Amino acid sequence: MDCGGGYIKVFPADVDQKNLSGKSQYYIMFGPDICGFDIKKVHVILHFKNQYHSNKKPIRCKVDGFTHLYTLILRPDLTYEVKIDGQAIESGSIEYDWNLTSLKKMEKSLAESKDWEQDEEGKPQDWEKHFLDASANKPSDWNSELDGDWQAPMLQKPPYQDGLKPEGIDKDVWLHQKMKNTNYLTEYDLSEFENIGAIGLELWQVRSGTIFDNFLITDSEEYAENFGKATWGETKDPEREMDDIQAKEEVKKAREEDEKELSMGNFEGKESNFKRFHRRNEL
Numbered sequence: 570m571d572c573g574g575g576y577i578k579v580f581p582a583d584v585d586q587k588n589l590s591g592k593s594q595y596y597i598m599f600g601p602d603i604c605g606f607d608i609k610k611v612h613v614i615l616h617f618k619n620q621y622h623s624n625k626k627p628i629r630c631k632v633d634g635f636t637h638l639y640t641l642i643l644r645p646d647l648t649y650e651v652k653i654d655g656q657a658i659e660s661g662s663i664e665y666d667w668n669l670t671s672l673k674k675m676e677k678s679l680a681e682s683k684d685w686e687q688d689e690e691g692k693p694q695d696w697e698k699h700f701l702d703a704s705a706n707k708p709s710d711w712n713s714e715l716d717g718d719w720q721a722p723m724l725q726k727p728p729y730q731d732g733l734k735p736e737g738i739d740k741d742v743w744l745h746q747k748m749k750n751t752n753y754l755t756e757y758d759l760s761e762f763e764n765i766g767a768i769g770l771e772l773w774q775v776r777s778g779t780i781f782d783n784f785l786i787t788d789s790e791e792y793a794e795n796f797g798k799a800t801w802g803e804t805k806d807p808e809r810e811m812d813d814i815q816a817k818e819e820v821k822k823a824r825e826e827d828e829k830e831l832s833m834g835n836f837e838g839k840e841s842n843f844k845r846f847h848r849r850n851e852l
Contacts, residue, residue, distance in 0.1 A: 572604035573604065574601070574603070574612070574771070574772070575600050575772055575773075575774075576598050576599060576602075576612060576770065578595040578598050578768065578770070579598075579768055580595050580596065580767040580769060581595075582765065582767070583764070594616065595616060596616050598613070599611075599612065599639065599641045601639070602630075603630065610629060611629070611639070611651060617669070624659075625668055626661065630653065631654070635805070635812070636801065637654055638652075638797050640653075640655070640797065642790060647664050655798075703721065705722055707719045765786065782800075783796075783801065
């Protein structure tokens with residue numbers, strides 16, 4: 570692929586396949602975007618709460634003319650991993666790397682309870698220096714008519730000690746009441762899709778020839794890894810060997826054409842086929 574995008578899209582089962590378009594809702598879009606020297610990245614877009622969210626990390630793709638194996642892993646603990654040719658090139662948190670941190674549990678805005686009291690105590694307002702002796706008894710020879718009404722004698726209290734530890738209570742610092750935020754990400758919001766029913770390709774190309782094969786959706790990382798080894802893993806080396814053979818044949822052909830042109834005296838002011846071949850490959 571010289572300049573274009575090749576993305577796989579994962580659709581819900583109720584997608585209208587006969588009228589599929591760029592506006593059709595999808596769950597996941599994943600694939601390389603390549604054009605020139607500047608644009609060489611992997612797009613990972615997730616659909617959540619009726620919005621599409623792009624990964625904010627720059628994920629670099631490979632551009633060398635060979636077939637590559639792209640893998641996206643979404644885990645139940647809201648972590649992810651992107652692999653190319655079986656090697657991890659990016660990983661992290663779905664919540665943070667897709668800029669979903671605003672979807673947090675929130676506190677219900679309630680005023681502090683009216684009957685809530687802080688643990689504060691001081692000297693009681695009715696504190697007195699003396700108190701009645703409750704153990705005292707009225708004398709047997711007490712004459713109320715002569716002596717008046719009998720009253721127990723007063724005893725002196727010990728001095729009030731300020732700073733004593735307050736009497737223990739079962740209340741602590743008041744906290745906001747928690748409430749459920751229906752937009753908050755749970756462990757399953759972005760790692761499980763119950764009604765996946767179709768996949769499709771979105772292609773943007775200026776030159777044809779791009780080939781896709783061996784699509785797999787699974788909940789087993791081990792199975793996916795073994796599947797990749799059994800498919801792309803079996804063809805990657807022969808593909809490079811065949812490319813070397815074709816390159817050598819093209820070099821040989823270019824040299825033969827140059828020798829023919831030289832023998833006919835048609836080389837003046839012209840670029841050799843051999844140089845043109847190498848300049849084309851450098852581009």
